[in-house]
Amino acid sequence: MAGGLVVPGEVVDGRQDAPVGQFSAAIRTRGLTKRFRGGQVAVDRVDLEVPRGSVFGFLGPNGSGKTTTIRMLLGLVTPTVGEVEILGGLIPGALGAVLPQVGALVEGPAFQNYLSGPANLARMDAADRTSDPSTARRRIADALDRVSLTSAGSKRYRAYSLGMRQRLGLAAALLRPRELLVLDEPTNGLDPQGTREVRALVRALAADGLTVFLSTHLLAEVEQVCTHVGVMRTGRLVTAGRLDVLLAATAPRVELDTTDPEAAVRVLDGLGLSSPRVRAGAGAATVSAALDGIAVAELAPALVAAGVGIHRLVVVRPDLEELYVSLTGEGFDVER
Amino acid sequence: MSSGRSVGARFLRSELRLVFGRRRNQMLLVALAAAPVLIGVAVRLSSPTSAQGAPGFVARISQNGLFLVFTAMAVTLPVLMPLAVAVVAGDSIAGEAHSGTLRYLLVVPVERTRLLVVKYVGIVTYGLVAAFVVAAAGWLTGLVLFPSGPVTLLSGDTVPYLDALGRAGLVALYAGAMLAGLAAIGLFLSTLTEVPIAAMASIAGVPVVSEILDAVPALSAIHPYLFTHWWLAFGDLLREPIATAGIRHGLGVQAVYIAIFGALAWARLTTKDVTS
Numbered sequence: 001m002a003g004g005l006v007v008p009g010e011v012v013d014g015r016q017d018a019p020v021g022q023f024s025a026a027i028r029t030r031g032l033t034k035r036f037r038g039g040q041v042a043v044d045r046v047d048l049e050v051p052r053g054s055v056f057g058f059l060g061p062n063g064s065g066k067t068t069t070i071r072m073l074l075g076l077v078t079p080t081v082g083e084v085e086i087l088g089g090l091i092p093g094a095l096g097a098v099l100p101q102v103g104a105l106v107e108g109p110a111f112q113n114y115l116s117g118p119a120n121l122a123r124m125d126a127a128d129r130t131s132d133p134s135t136a137r138r139r140i141a142d143a144l145d146r147v148s149l150t151s152a153g154s155k156r157y158r159a160y161s162l163g164m165r166q167r168l169g170l171a172a173a174l175l176r177p178r179e180l181l182v183l184d185e186p187t188n189g190l191d192p193q194g195t196r197e198v199r200a201l202v203r204a205l206a207a208d209g210l211t212v213f214l215s216t217h218l219l220a221e222v223e224q225v226c227t228h229v230g231v232m233r234t235g236r237l238v239t240a241g242r243l244d245v246l247l248a249a250t251a252p253r254v255e256l257d258t259t260d261p262e263a264a265v266r267v268l269d270g271l272g273l274s275s276p277r278v279r280a281g282a283g284a285a286t287v288s289a290a291l292d293g294i295a296v297a298e299l300a301p302a303l304v305a306a307g308v309g310i311h312r313l314v315v316v317r318p319d320l321e322e323l324y325v326s327l328t329g330e331g332f333d334v335e336r
Numbered sequence: 337m338s339s340g341r342s343v344g345a346r347f348l349r350s351e352l353r354l355v356f357g358r359r360r361n362q363m364l365l366v367a368l369a370a371a372p373v374l375i376g377v378a379v380r381l382s383s384p385t386s387a388q389g390a391p392g393f394v395a396r397i398s399q400n401g402l403f404l405v406f407t408a409m410a411v412t413l414p415v416l417m418p419l420a421v422a423v424v425a426g427d428s429i430a431g432e433a434h435s436g437t438l439r440y441l442l443v444v445p446v447e448r449t450r451l452l453v454v455k456y457v458g459i460v461t462y463g464l465v466a467a468f469v470v471a472a473a474g475w476l477t478g479l480v481l482f483p484s485g486p487v488t489l490l491s492g493d494t495v496p497y498l499d500a501l502g503r504a505g506l507v508a509l510y511a512g513a514m515l516a517g518l519a520a521i522g523l524f525l526s527t528l529t530e531v532p533i534a535a536m537a538s539i540a541g542v543p544v545v546s547e548i549l550d551a552v553p554a555l556s557a558i559h560p561y562l563f564t565h566w567w568l569a570f571g572d573l574l575r576e577p578i579a580t581a582g583i584r585h586g587l588g589v590q591a592v593y594i595a596i597f598g599a600l601a602w603a604r605l606t607t608k609d610v611t612s
Contacts, residue, residue: 036609074443076610099445106443110436114358126350127444133346172440 024088026052026180026211027073032082034068042068044235045082050213050228055206057222057243058215060232061328066215067107069232070184073213074104087179100130101179105186109169113158117149117168120157124172131176143171148197162189170198181205184215199225219320229320233328243320250318252291254299257311261285267306271298284311291315344450351458355424361462364420365469371416372408372474376401380481400487401478402497405504406574408474409467413511413567417466418543421515424462425522426536428455429605433530433612448606452523456598459519464512471508475501493576507570514586517563517593518543524601530612560585563593 027050034043043065050056060066071077073084075095084091089098111120121140125131131139144150147167152160160168166189173181183202187195195218202225206212216222222229223243230240239246254273258264261278264287268276276289296315303310318326355361379397393407429452432438441451478484487500495503522539529535546564549555559565566586572579 071439071609071611074439075445076439076442078607078609095445096447099443102443104440104443106439108436110440112354112437113435115354123350123354124440124444126346127344127441127446129344129347 024052024085026050026054026087027056027213028085029069029073030083032069032072032084033080034065034072034077035080041235043072043079046232046235046237048230048237048240050211052211053206053209054228055202055212055214055226057226057229058213058232059217059219059222059229059324059328064232064328065235066232067184070104070106070182070213070215073182074099074102074106076106100128100176102182103173103175103178103180104182104184105166105169105173106182106184108185108188109165109172111157111165111168111172114156116154116156117152117160117164117171118144118154120168121172121175125175128176139175140171143174144168146174146201147171163191163194166190167194170201178210180211180213182213185217186214187216187218187221195221219324223320231324231327238327246323247317247320250323253288253316253318254291254296254313255286255288255316256299256303256313257281257284257286258303258308259284259311260308261287263306263308264303267303267308268299271302288316344454347446347450348454348457351454352461355458355462356465361420361424364423365466368412368416368420368466369469369473371412372404372470373477375408375411376404376474376477376481379404396488397478397482399483400500401480401482401484402475402487402500402504404478404482405471405474406507406571408470409507409511409570410568412470413467413514414543414547414564417463417470417511417515418518419540420466421459421463421518422522422539422542423536425459425519426526426534426539427532428459428523429526429601430529430532430535431526433610434532436612438612439610442610449602452598452601452605456519456523456601459523460512460516463515463519464509467508467511467515470511471504475504489574489576490571491575495576503573506573510570510573510583510586511567513590514567517590517597520594520597520601521563524597524604527601527604527608561589563589565589 027048029046029048032043032046032048033041035041046065046069048069058066058069068077072079073086073091075092078092086094086098087101089095091098111117112123115123118140121143122136125136125140126133141150144152147170149164149167149171152164152168157165157168166186170183170186173183186202187198190198199221202212202214206225206227214222214226226243228241229243229246231238254268256264261280265276265278268287268289271294272292273289273294274292276287279286279288300310300313303313375394376397379394393403393410396403397407429438432441442448446454484497486494486496488494489500518539521542522535525539525542526532526535543564546562550559550562550565566582566589569582569586572582
């Protein structure tokens, strides 16, 4: 765990202040609730558990309370009710001891407009009373190198493109060895190459043993890098757990192409598959139904016996996107 | 190095570099420095007879250039200097909130109390530097345009030039201290908004209101408690011996305002939800 981003020979300062608790979760909340003035409940009794070493995808539509939750994790917003524990330390009491080990990107990057990228990082590092000034220059160069931003040089932040700003934000999160990274939409504004780079970076950091808490809208990204997910909807955490377990628990469906959909539906109904649906296509129609525990091996003989011509028959497991939509609703049904 | 790390001197140095490196803040200092130059040139060009009738320090400038320091201070302290301080103070917290850098400083982490202290020291330092910039510009302009030599004080005593120059330094120090109360008010107002320009405008209005109240005779009962009331008491430094009553009142009133508005700023920022 102590491996992190430590460059060989570098002193990991501040580490001794860290609350001990190798076996505790990186993030744990209990009954976390935020009611803003005006009565709006942005976050509603959220119990979150992010295991150490996991890459946790934090999902949910806009306005579902993700950002408010992240702000409460970092001590920016005070919960109305509930507890937050980061790296074993209770927030807000342990903020000073814990935050030096947390790199964060919250709702997009923000830096001083009139300073260059390196000067901005130097300012962040100077603000950190637990960081070692003698290694600042090298750590800043390393962080910029890690996000491929070394060429920006003395350019002022205000002249940076959105992608460069995002990279600088990531560099700030990597200014010193961390235990936990909280990244709120880190690929926002990046081109496809940049997105791939960030994905590779997150993978590399996770391989080093860091815990990464990743809030994003890009489900493909989550499927590729995350070990765990949590899904928010209207302030509630509607599901959370290991990604493979969640996907395995979803109901598999059978999908077949046929020229005689009515007959196929009759057969599937007769076998006890629930709510078969027909989708018309060119030449053949597609019929799909939830398997409901019926063995796939029974399907084909029954269909053939009924004289249904089958062009294709497959068992489909819903992917993350389908799982996500089933949990958070379809389309533009804005709920607040 | 270890002591520097424990008090966070690095962050303070970084803050001062930010305040004084900002071109807008530099231009404000240049504008302040221009005031004594303009006054000096105007007095030099005007006929001696018209200067004779001028009030206060102005009449003495043509006799001794050092009085340009005191004239410039009396002219800039009520209006221009508070304006410059209002810009820096308004930007202090509201500027960081506006650009979103506040959330990143807090996550570093910078404890909120420490952030307030560093920001406050930054504003006060800027006010002090502003006062010394005016003093230095006045002194140099006076040296170039007017005679120098032993200075006749307001009390009629004549002191050596270097003695009077020391008093000019004390005047700048006092002016800087007089801006510390406004700096605390400004720090507090800056915690109330995420719009720096709104904070700047309201801070700039505060000394104006105070000076208006100070000019209403019916309100004489509250005059001693106005934070601008003793600002021009620096004239007492130009007497032999130095009259300290007004100076001490001035410093005391500033201390009270610093305590009150420092506490308000602390109460506000330490309980604020940072959603910017």
